[in-house]
Every structure is written in C-alpha cells, then in structure tokens.
Amino acid sequence: xxxxxxxxxxxxxxxxxxxxxxxxxxxxxxxxxxxxxxxxxxxxxxxxxxxxxxxxxxxxxxxxxxxxxxxxxxxxxxxxxxxxxxxxxxxxxxxxxxxxxxxxxxxxxxxxxxxxxxxxxxxxxxxxxxxxxxxxxxxxxxxxxxxxxxxxxxxxxxxxxxxxxxxxxxxxxxxxxxxxxxxxxxxxxxxxxxxxxxxxx
Amino acid sequence: xxxxxxxxxxxxxxxxxxxxxxxxxxxxxxxxxxxxxxxxxxxxxxxxxxxxxxxxxxxxxxxxxxxxxxxxxxxxxxxxxxxxxxxxxxxxxxxxxxxxxxxxxxxxxxxxxxxxxxxxxxxxxxxxxxxxxxxxxxxxxxxxxxxxxxxxxxxxxxxxxxxxxxxxxxxxxxxxxxxxxxxxxxxxxxxxxxxxxxxxx
Numbered sequence: 001x002x003x004x005x006x007x008x009x010x011x012x013x014x015x016x017x018x019x020x021x022x023x024x025x026x027x028x029x030x031x032x033x034x035x036x037x038x039x040x041x042x043x044x045x046x047x048x049x050x051x052x053x054x055x056x057x058x059x060x061x062x063x064x065x066x067x068x069x070x071x072x073x074x075x076x077x078x079x080x081x082x083x084x085x086x087x088x089x090x091x092x093x094x095x096x097x098x099x100x101x102x103x104x105x106x107x108x109x110x111x112x113x114x115x116x117x118x119x120x121x122x123x124x125x126x127x128x129x130x131x132x133x134x135x136x137x138x139x140x141x142x143x144x145x146x147x148x149x150x151x152x153x154x155x156x157x158x159x160x161x162x163x164x165x166x167x168x169x170x171x172x173x174x175x176x177x178x179x180x181x182x183x184x185x186x187x188x189x190x191x192x193x194x195x196x197x198x199x200x201x
Numbered sequence: 202x203x204x205x206x207x208x209x210x211x212x213x214x215x216x217x218x219x220x221x222x223x224x225x226x227x228x229x230x231x232x233x234x235x236x237x238x239x240x241x242x243x244x245x246x247x248x249x250x251x252x253x254x255x256x257x258x259x260x261x262x263x264x265x266x267x268x269x270x271x272x273x274x275x276x277x278x279x280x281x282x283x284x285x286x287x288x289x290x291x292x293x294x295x296x297x298x299x300x301x302x303x304x305x306x307x308x309x310x311x312x313x314x315x316x317x318x319x320x321x322x323x324x325x326x327x328x329x330x331x332x333x334x335x336x337x338x339x340x341x342x343x344x345x346x347x348x349x350x351x352x353x354x355x356x357x358x359x360x361x362x363x364x365x366x367x368x369x370x371x372x373x374x375x376x377x378x379x380x381x382x383x384x385x386x387x388x389x390x391x392x393x394x395x396x397x398x399x400x401x402x
Contacts, residue, residue: 024314026227103317108372112313113225115375116304125376157389164369164386171309171368174316175326185365188358192393 009047012037016048017058021106025055025113055110056120062106063124067131074139081142082149085162086190092166093182096173104174108167133163150194158193165189210248213238217249218259222307226256226314256311257321263307264325268332275340282343283350286363287391293367294383297374305375309368334364351395359394366390 019028019036030041030051037044048054073088074081096104103109107128115122137159143149149158169182220229220237231242231252238245249255274289275282297305304310308329316323338360344350350359370383 022317024225024227026225102323104313109313111372111375112305112310115377116223122303122375122377126373126378129373129376129378154389157385158393160382160386161366161389161393163373164383164390165362165365166369167372168365168367168369171312171372172327172330172364174323175312175330176316176323177327177330181361182365184358185361188355188362189365192359192362192395194393 007037007039007043007047012039012047013058013061016054017062017106020055020058021109022103024109055114056124059106059110059121060124062110063128066105066107067128067135070132071135074135078142078146081139081146082190082193085136085139085143086186089162089166089169089186089189090183093169093173093186094179096169097177097179097182102174102176105170108170108174129163129167132166133159136162147196150196153194162189208238208240208244208248213240213248214259214262217255218263218307221256221259222310223304225310256315257325260307260311260322261325263311264329267306267308268329268336271333272336275336279343279347282340282347283391283394286337286340286344287387290363290367290370290387290390291384294370294374294387295380297370298378298380298383300377303375303377306371309371309375330364330368333367334360337363348397351397354395363390 015036015038016033019032023032028051030044033044033051033054034041044054048057070088074084076084107125110121111125115125137155140149140153140155140158140162144151144153144155149155165185169185173182216237216239217234220233224233229252231245234245234252234255235242245255249258271289275285277285308326311322312326316326338356341350341354341356341359341363345352345354345356350356366386370386374383
C-alpha cells in the first residue's frame with residue numbers, strides 16, 4: 001500500500017490563506033488551492049474538507065490571531081496606554097496604505113465578500129470586531145485612570161468609535177488612499193479625544 | 202431579418218448591478234447576468250461588452266450617484282449644517298445595520314473584492330471616497346462659519362476623520378453589528394468634535 005503523503009499542516013494552511021487573501025473566495029478554485037499547496041484534491045479534502053471548510057478554517061485562525069496580536073501590542077502599564085493605542089492605530093494606517101497591503105486584511109475582505117451569505121463568517125467577524133473593540137476599551141480605561149483622558153470620558157463609547165475609525169482606514173486604504181491621509185485620520189481622532197482638565201507633566 | 206430585441210437599458214443595468222451587489226463579482230457568471238436581465242449573451246455583449254465591462258459600468262454609475270446623493274442630502278444653509286451631517290451619518294449607521302443591507306454598499310463590496318487587482322476599480326473608489334470627504338469638509342466649513350464648531354477647528358482634517366468613521370460603519374455593519382452600536386459610534390464622534398468656546402442659543 002502506498003504511504004499517504006505527509007505534509008506540514010501549518011505550511012499548507014498558510015498557502016491556503018494567502019490564496020484566498022490574494023484572490024478572494026469565489027475567485028479561488030480547488031485547482032488554485034492544489035497548486036498553491038502542492039497537494040492533490042484527495043489530500044486536501046481528506047485533511048481539511050471542501051473549499052468552504054478550508055476557508056472557514058483559515059478565516060477563523062486569522063480572526064483569533066488578529067485579536068490576540070492586538071491585545072499583546074496594547075498590553076502594558078496605565079502610563080503610556082493612550083500612546084500605545086495611538087501608535088497601534090497609526091501602524092494600521094501605514095499598513096493600510098502600503099501598496100503591498102492593497103489586498104486589505106483578510107477579515108475585511110472575507111467579511112465584504114461572504115458575510116451576507118455565510119452566517120459563520122458574519123458571526124466570526126462580529127466576534128472579532130468586538131474583541132478588537134474590547135482591547136481598545138481596556139486601553140482607554142487605563143488611559144483615563146492615568147489621567148491621560150478626561151475623568152468623565154466614556155472608554156466604552158470611545159473604544160467603539162476607534163473601531164469604526166480603524167475599519168474605515170482599512171476600507172479606504174484598499175482604494176489606494178495615501179499614507180499621510182490615513183495617518184492624519186488617526187491623529188485627528190486622538191486630538192479630539194476628551195482631554196483631562198489639567199494635563200499631567 | 203429578425204428585429205433585434207429591444208430593452209430598457211436602465212432596467213437592464215439595474216438588474217446587472219443588483220446581481221453583482223448580491224453575489225459579488227467573481228461569484229457572478231455571464232449565465233447569472235443573462236438570467237437576471239432576461240437577455241441573451243449576444244445582446245448583453247453587443248450592448249455593454251463582457252462581464253468586466255458590465256461591472257465597471259454599474260460600479261462607475263453607483264459611485265457617481267453616491268457622491269451626488271450625499272452632496273444633495275447635505276446641501277443647505279450654514280445654520281443646521283452640522284446637524285445635517287450628523288443626521289446623514291446616523292442614517293448610514295442605521296442603513297449599515299439593517300439585515301437587508303448585509304450585502305454592504307456596492308462601493309465597499311466592489312473595492313474589497315477587486316481594488317487590489319483592478320486599477321480602474323481602485324481609482325474610481327478613491328475618487329468616490331475623496332468626493333464624499335469633500336462634501337463632509339464643505340458641510341463642516343459651513344458649521345464652523347455658523348459657530349457650531351470651534352473657530353480653530355480644521356474642517357479638512359475633521360472631514361477626513363468622518364470619512365474613516367463612515368466607511369468603518371459600513372465595514373462592521375456587514376458583520377451584523379447592531380444599529381444602536383453603530384449609531385453610538387456616530388454620536389460619540391460628534392460629541393467629540395471641537396465645540397465653539399461659547400455655544401450660540
């Protein structure tokens with residue numbers, strides 16, 4: 001009996017993810033996935049299921065790691081929390097403007113293409129947006145505690161607004177809006193956050 | 202000789218638009234377009250060209266009419282300009298949350314799916330985003346002139362920030378974020394705009 005072909009699952013899933021990410025879901029065929037992974041249809045089906053199951057697998061993993069990575073990036077003491085958040089969003093602006101990122105993020109791309117017809121994708125995207133928002137809210141609570149935001153500022157409301165700005169950066173960046181414009185959107189948002197009555201030195 | 206079939210061009214293009222809007226570009230076949238329009242392949246090709254040309258035609262028309270419609274909605278005297286803009290964005294929030302709008306707007310959807318590979322789509326989307334931004338900026342200039350914004354407020358910067366918020370509403374609405382959350386993002390944004398030193402009565 002022939003030994004089943006062995007492969008590196010993480011590597012295969014990265015290739016699958018990049019294929020969907022670059023071309024979109026509908027435009028990707030099983031043939032594309034076979035070519036991208038170097039695996040035959042039987043191996044792919046056997047290990048992961050059909051095209052839809054493959055997409056869900058890489059989309060889920062992308063969503064989970066996006067929230068984890070943002071949480072880690074924002075982690076730290078109350079001092080500097082507001083600046084960490086600002087730097088993070090400036091980084092999103094720069095990344096969204098990069099020509100190499102014209103494909104957008106897989107979360108935005110997958111949601112735009114599939115959420116309307118695919119409840120799993122919509123649910124997972126919503127959960128991810130809420131996870132990002134919660135990370136922003138936590139950071140804003142730290143900033144308020146440290147006196148970098150007005151005492152009456154509402155971190156929950158401001159975190160939701162920052163989520164809208166963040167996803168907007170991604171959306172307009174895909175159309176080729178330049179980096180200075182995208183970073184300016186973040187700067188303006190932060191300039192307009194409720195400042196403490198008296199700034200700490 | 203058989204008379205060529207006559208058809209209502211506007212009606213055909215609406216059917217084509219809705220087909221792309223509902224299913225996306227790659228997931229739409231020429232067969233889908235024939236079924237949606239009731240026209241044969243020859244009539245469609247003869248009148249409008251191939252699938253790609255059909256998409257560009259309806260995408261362009263959608264972009265032009267989006268900017269026109271926003272301009273018209275925001276048109277009016279300096280008094281009430283800020284409130285018109287607020288109401289407009291609250292309307293975007295409500296529309297983005299409606300289950301019937303889960304497909305998102307065609308501009309967001311088309312950009313997410315195609316801008317990376319299709320320079321025409323990216324250029325047209327960028328032009329549209331800039332047109333929306335210019336309409337916001339104009340409205341904010343009116344608001345500042347009327348004393349509803351701080352004298353030192355920068356309408357250009359604030360208009361760009363509002364564009365990010367607007368496109369973010371559309372992006373998270375597609376994942377099924379509820380209406381109250383989306384409207385809250387708009388309310389928070391407006392609560393944090395630079396207020397005039399002394400509010401007019």
